[in-house]
Amino acid sequence: MRSALLRSAALGSAPPELLTTAEMGRADRSTIDSGTPGIVLMENAGRAVAEAVMRRHPPGSRVVVLAGPGNNGGDGFVAARRLAAVGFRVTLLLAGAPERLKGDAAEAARRWTGPTRPATPEALAAARPHVIVDALFGAGLDRPVDGLPRALIGAVNAARADGAAVVAVDLPSGVNGTTGAVMGAAIEADESVTFFRAKPGHWLLPGRLRRGRLTIADIGIPDAVLATVQPRCILVGPELVRASLPVPSLAGHKYDRGHVVVVSGGGHTTGAARLAARAALRVGAGLVTLASPADAVAVNAAANVAVMVRQTDAAEGLATLLEDRRFNAVALGPGLGVGAATRDLVGSALAGCRAVVLDADALTSFVDDPEAFFTALRARPPGTTVLTPHDGEFSRLFDKLPEIHEASSKLDRVRAAARRTGAVVLLKGADTTIADLDGCAAINANAPAHLATAGAGDVLTGLVAGLLAQGLGAFTAAATAAWLHGEAARLVGPGLIAEDLSEVMPSLLARLIEPPAVAESAHDRVIR
Numbered sequence: 001m002r003s004a005l006l007r008s009a010a011l012g013s014a015p016p017e018l019l020t021t022a023e024m025g026r027a028d029r030s031t032i033d034s035g036t037p038g039i040v041l042m043e044n045a046g047r048a049v050a051e052a053v054m055r056r057h058p059p060g061s062r063v064v065v066l067a068g069p070g071n072n073g074g075d076g077f078v079a080a081r082r083l084a085a086v087g088f089r090v091t092l093l094l095a096g097a098p099e100r101l102k103g104d105a106a107e108a109a110r111r112w113t114g115p116t117r118p119a120t121p122e123a124l125a126a127a128r129p130h131v132i133v134d135a136l137f138g139a140g141l142d143r144p145v146d147g148l149p150r151a152l153i154g155a156v157n158a159a160r161a162d163g164a165a166v167v168a169v170d171l172p173s174g175v176n177g178t179t180g181a182v183m184g185a186a187i188e189a190d191e192s193v194t195f196f197r198a199k200p201g202h203w204l205l206p207g208r209l210r211r212g213r214l215t216i217a218d219i220g221i222p223d224a225v226l227a228t229v230q231p232r233c234i235l236v237g238p239e240l241v242r243a244s245l246p247v248p249s250l251a252g253h254k255y256d257r258g259h260v261v262v263v264s265g266g267g268h269t270t271g272a273a274r275l276a277a278r279a280a281l282r283v284g285a286g287l288v289t290l291a292s293p294a295d296a297v298a299v300n301a302a303a304n305v306a307v308m309v310r311q312t313d314a315a316e317g318l319a320t321l322l323e324d325r326r327f328n329a330v331a332l333g334p335g336l337g338v339g340a341a342t343r344d345l346v347g348s349a350l351a352g353c354r355a356v357v358l359d360a361d362a363l364t365s366f367v368d369d370p371e372a373f374f375t376a377l378r379a380r381p382p383g384t385t386v387l388t389p390h391d392g393e394f395s396r397l398f399d400k401l402p403e404i405h406e407a408s409s410k411l412d413r414v415r416a417a418a419r420r421t422g423a424v425v426l427l428k429g430a431d432t433t434i435a436d437l438d439g440c441a442a443i444n445a446n447a448p449a450h451l452a453t454a455g456a457g458d459v460l461t462g463l464v465a466g467l468l469a470q471g472l473g474a475f476t477a478a479a480t481a482a483w484l485h486g487e488a489a490r491l492v493g494p495g496l497i498a499e500d501l502s503e504v505m506p507s508l509l510a511r512l513i514e515p516p517a518v519a520e521s522a523h524d525r526v527i528r
């Protein structure tokens with residue numbers, strides 16, 4: 001299922017694959033080995049950068065190209081030549097000695113016939129640029145910036161604060177393309193022009209906040225190189241969601257669409273589970289039952305119509321309920337409270353092979369003995385468990401593990417957690433990151449900031465459970481749910497409260513699912 005998702009992702013119009021800087025290096029090399037000279041790729045890259053400048057600024061504008069010592073600088077030399085040729089007033093500032101430029105960058109520098117001046121903060125300020133092309137560092141950034149590069153980054157940001165526009169080549173200098181980390185200091189760009197595919201660092205925070213608009217330019221690297229590179233991370237988008245969403249069959253019945261159990265908290269904390277239950281139903285689960293402790297039955301029954309309510313007393317009650325195999329997905333955590341009773345409920349849910357989503361208190365209840373929890377998770381069938389922590393829950397559970405504590409990015413932390421638990425881990429945030437045991441990963445970045453509101457996470461838990469119940473694998477369900485959740489928040493807009501997310505699901509799903517069978521039957525009636 002997960003590999004089908006990675007394959008289906010390739011069908012969409014916006015390229016979903018995100019390439020680490022190492023993978024991008026392999027894509028470059030593979031293209032060069034197949035006969036396209038590196039200087040051709042560099043010429044195409046520099047032209048794409050020049051075109052980005054031309055799209056928004058008239059000839060005659062003052063442009064500073066800040067070139068670094070590697071191929072990113074080479075792209076800058078090409079952009080400088082093309083902009084000067086059409087009437088931009090270009091100042092080329094090089095950080096480093098011209099004689100140290102190598103290979104394609106040295107060739108690009110030879111093709112530039114204007115003056116090349118040493119890059120200093122003073123020279124940059126004196127040029128009073130309307131536009132700065134940031135070609136200092138790209139994929140080759142391999143250590144924190146210090147000394148002159150750091151001063152130059154500061155000067156670019158100061159010029160931008162004074163009104164200059166900044167177009168970054170590939171990445172804003174200082175941003176790590178693989179991790180999104182700011183390595184000491186980083187340029188703030190209005191636009192970043194990257195090549196062939198976006199990089200995780202364009203979408204992970206804080207890199208995403210530095211890159212401005214993202215333009216992905218075709219520089220002549222064929223898509224076929226992806227078969228060699230085999231990228232391990234995608235950006236979730238509508239094509240992928242459309243390809244994954246279950247479409248009910250005319251011949252089907254509600255049990256074909258799965259039956260979700262959401263475990264409710266006690267009488268005073270039922271809201272979270274109700275939000276999750278409604279979301280599971282809205283995303284298409286055939287039936288949803290709230291497993292409710294005795295003191296919450298009345299309030300749950302009064303507050304629900306389509307969602308059913310069953311009294312289940314503690315872990316034994318849940319285990320008894322789940323003996324009915326038609327309950328094929330269980331969600332628990334929201335509103336349950338932290339402690340032994342919740343740990344026991346989780347134990348009942350994890351027994352057997354139905355799909356399980358664990359969130360909130362179902363995660364926090366294990367912070368004192370995470371190893372026992374990880375062991376129970378690892379014993380489950382692959383692709384059946386999803387954990388949906390926010391940052392705090394993730395840190396409490398995983399940060400003591402050295403491989404997670406020392407990981408260099410959100411992507412690596414989530415991958416390490418998935419490896420450790422065998423579960424699909426979805427770490428929430430503006431750059432929600434999802435990974436499975438094998439290191440397949442997805443970033444979902446469509447959520448607006450107003451999604452950060454009480455109860456939004458409970459709705460996500462329900463969406464994941466609803467999709468699991470309809471037969472999606474854990475990775476696909478988590479990625480699809482995260483995108484639907486973010487898109488629903490965009491549809492509602494500012495003023496969103498968690499209840500709204502489920503209510504816009506029908507109009508959102510209608511845009512994604514073609515209903516050919518319904519259209520046909522309407523037509524039949526007209527003919528009769």
Ligand SMILES: NC(=O)C1=CN([C@@H]2O[C@H](COP(=O)(O)OP(=O)(O)OC[C@H]3O[C@@H](n4cnc5c(N)ncnc54)[C@H](O)[C@@H]3O)[C@@H](O)[C@H]2O)[C@@H](O)CC1
Pocket residue numbers: 025028038041042043045068069070071072073074075104136137138139140141142143144145146149169170171195219
């Ligand atoms: N043939 C190719 O590989 C292509 C590469 N392209 C460009 O090439 C770039 C990558 O080029 P490179 O691998 O040469 O890398 P960069 O140009 O990003 O930087 C490499 C240089 O910067 C130095 N450096 C790294 N971190 C530093 C720091 N913190 N302080 C001081 N110096 C530092 C390195 O020692 C090295 O000299 C891409 O970002 C892209 O812009 C494009 O031209 C497309 C084709």
Ligand SMILES: Nc1ncnc2c1ncn2[C@@H]1O[C@H](COP(=O)(O)OP(=O)(O)O)[C@@H](O)[C@H]1O
Pocket residue numbers: 360390428429430432447448449450451452453454455456457458459460485
């Ligand atoms: N800055 C942000 N931009 C976009 N989405 C965000 C941001 N911060 C949080 N979110 C999303 O909001 C939701 C909050 O969930 P959670 O923290 O579990 O809240 P709760 O426990 O109140 O339900 C998550 O889906 C998360 O990804």
Ligand SMILES: [K+]
Pocket residue numbers: 072134135136137138168169170171172173
């Ligand atoms: K750059």
